[in-house]
Amino acid sequence: MLVLSRKLQQAIQIADDIEIKILGIEGDQVKIGIDAPKHIEIHRKEVFLAIQEENSAAAKTISVNALKGFLQGTEKKE
Template sequence: MLVLSRKLKEAIQIGDDIELTILAIEGDQVKVGIKAPRHVDIHRKEVFLAIQSENSEAAKTVSLDALKGFLQKPPKKD
């Protein structure tokens, strides 16, 4: 893990298109602004882990037999 120190209003650049800026420091809380392209998903870690868990559970509940109907072509009408 890379650890960097930043002061208020200082930034960190990640690649060509992601910038993290320290917006406020209040006690033990730090507010970070993130500039990134719209196609980059940004989540708090706990939200990201919850999404991963829900996706994993959803994948377990889908059976291949249930998907067969979606993959078959409907009969042609005369």
């Protein structure tokens, strides 16, 4: 893990197209701004983990019969 110290209004550059800027410091909270291309998803860690859990649960709930039906439907199109 890379650990960097930054002051208010200073930034961190990631590759050519992602910039993280310190916008405010209030007590124990730091406000950051992230400038990145639209195709890059940015989430708070807890939201990211919740999305992963939901995706995993959805993948487990698909039935084998539904998957077979889907595959049979694609075979007819070929």
